[in-house]
Amino acid sequence: MVMEQYYYFHPVMTLLFCFVSFLAISFLVLFYRHRSQFTGNNLPPGNIGYPVIGESYEFVSSAWKGHPEKFISDRVNKHSSQVFKTSVIGERTAFFCGAACNKFLFSKENKLVEVWFSSSVNKIFRSSTGTSAAEDAHKTRKMLPIFLKLDSMQRYFGTINQCTRSHFADGWETKSEVHAVELVKTYTFKVAARLFVSLEDQTHIDKLSKLFRAVNTGTISIPIDFPGTLFNKAIKAANLIRNDLYKMIKQRKVDLAEGKASGTQDMLSHMLLTCDEDGTFMKESDIADKILGMLVAGFDTLSAALTFIVKYLGELPHINDAVYKEQMEIVNSKAPGEPLKWEDLQKMKYSWNVAQEVLRMAPPVQGNFREAITDFVFDGFTIPKGWKLYWSPNSTHKSADCFPEPEKFDPSRFEGRGPAPYTFTPFGGGPRMCPGNEYARVVTLVFMHHLVTRFKWEKVFPEEQTIVAPFPTPRKGLPIRLYPHQK
Template identity: 55%
Template sequence: MEFSLLFNVFALVCILIASALTFWLVKPKSLVGSLPPGTIGWPIIGESFEYLKKGWNGKPQEFIHERMAKFSPQAFKTSLFGAQTVVLCGAAGNKFMFSNENKLVTAWWPASIDKIFPSSNQSSSNEEMKKMRKLLPHVLRGEALRDYVGTMDSIARRHLDSDWSNHDEVTVFPLAKMYTFWLACRLFISIEDPIHVAKFSKPFELIASGIYSVPINIPGTSFNKAIKASEQIRRDLRIIIKQRKIDLAENKVSPTQDVLSRMLLTPDEDGKFMHEMDVADKILGLLIGGHDTASITITFIVKYLAELPEVYDEVVKEQMEIMKSKEPGELLNWDDMQKMKYSWNVACEVLRLNPPLQGAFRQAIADFTYSGFSIPKGWKLYWSAHSTHRNPKYFSDPDKFNPLRFEGNKLTPYTYVPFGGGPRMCPGIEYARLEILAFMHNLVTRFKWEKVIPNDIVIVNPMPVPEGDLPIRLYRRET
């Protein structure tokens, strides 16, 4: 075992001890009544390693399913990452969690997140998330997305030309991240030169690594590098924002050319415009949000299309019909995207089986009762996509890849939750749909492929990624 891994394991233990000692030594008075059944595992450490180990072995759903079967299909208690936690399960648990946002529960993030993403106005990451959700419907509304479809298609074409077409073998996940980040840079801040994008992506890689690292802020650690990278990006963004304000004032750029321009010209609910550093905070959050999740979905789409030729053939059939309706060189448009129904069903099934977001934490802001169990104020709660996504109660033959599940309106509410739900549902769903479909169209109309690692496994740490980041052999399609 490498020294760095040993250090991370040791550091994780230290952090768990530090974060949990207060609870274990001074238990809150509200811990009375009938808590859900379950186990809190080892003192201090709880069940954190068991939870992580299931993901490392490629079966994160087992942690949830085993405890639902052993304790209760409605809810069970555990201890994760130093926090006493109740996991609410099934469609009823999801509905309760999503519909009681800011009533009985509120979002909870580790304090370390605020160190990587400090707000310019000293508000918490939770408050910043609320502001972002109010802002995004304005800057990513329908008419804006319609205008972006051609740009998404253009970036997908350029990406495949530069990084796929001249290779017999590629590794999918890093290339998918390159595509989604390039696209985010173009649509959010109008940076599209590949060299500039590549240079800009380096500190984002450090942030992505640091978010999920042990939060020890000393020089050389991933967490420390992430903090410094965040500071550097904010400085760079402020330079871009200052110049954009000048260009807008002098009518040198369009008010609708990208999200940054729309953000600078969109007042808040009080009629006030955001300060430069506040805009930088929001753009940073958008770029981070668009960095990993869609690229993970794209990676698994490539994986399943390699494994399931009949699904690949159906996607090709749909996409070739669209391509035949276009003039040579003509870009995709909004109407084309609405025709990609089967392709999006494939993406939805990928998201069911391998959701980039496994679940999310909340915190009880009042004592309440759920399904006959008492939940004390201050306890953490967790909803897991796996309690429904791979549950035969909601999805027949749940481990089978079947895009036809999503034909029509067959799904039970609150069972399909890759984007969360309620007030905190991901506001970028439609943006993600368009960028994924633009990539799928260009990929399948150019290539067939096969996996280099036939029996690869999926490693979840904390997001799912195929073994080796999915290396594949490419074969150009005959036209």
């Protein structure tokens, strides 16, 4: 009987042994193939992790724990190098850390490196012209500075101020406790919708806002295009937004022809009436793609910055009091009912120092990828063509070499000449410096003015944790208790 059982199970055991052996051999092949991709002369030091996943888990988990800089600092300390190799999101990657690395990358844009987006981003932000997200971004950047330059921001200042006043009246002043993250996101999208496409209908704004949130959530999800997944929902939401934008564009062309719309009223009119160097005007579908990308790019980044201004001012009463004093000097210099004016921004020097220190402590953009377009050597290390390069503001913002006592909130860092070059990079640098930095400065200062002159506040959860996914955000949505100032 025992012998019969032995011979009965023997084929099964043989198959199982063969299957396990196959898995082991496959893993070894993957492992050695993975390692072979990182061999070569003078490559930077570093760990490459496991096949396929590399060190992606460590990279993402440090951000989820609220300390994305730890992934960088641990490896810089371990390898005693400002450049190290790793494998993240399935790509051979060299991390460039520190001011010297920032200077190199920013100065070599489109010479040795170029911006790189993952295939998942290209799929969500597909272009009607068949170009990649990187090519679309390059075209958009050439057009944005004209619309977002200082004199243009001055033209739209009244609109920004009016939007901010109405937002606080509708969303903050009627409540004693609010979730700051939610209200800040509502505010930033409302302002962008007004300036980019002159959208004022709140129902329409709310509808688009939900779609944009689906796009943003799906962009950072696992890129599985299957019905019901976050990635699939993001693709569908992006298509719905495009269709909505097509309708706005067609109507605007009619309004411009009939004199019912102005050529300078918003970004949409600007795009319709601006041609490239060859005298060619953008197609409607191309304009829709560009506006979609701009709204997504500015939505979460500015929201994150304003959220952390609320957070730090709520935690640091002495900083809040100093900002309040500066802003009330502006209020008291005006006649009753006189609105905030463009010239008032120049009087908000301390407030802007505070905002910059917030951007240092919690930069909205945690980093960006570049791709080496040719082999090159930096700091004695060879970077092969096709490798991805990652830079992060945190490599300098959280470095004691660049900012003494980096965990201390100190707006005085920005007095006088301010930080050393290439150490403070919340807007990037070089040819790819964020073209919306002036827009962000104006909206931030107007927001701070209306916030601190109306309220004091305190956090409901004093020890609320911050996560980064991929933008920094308080885990519980930053609920705060509001205490309105007496009129």
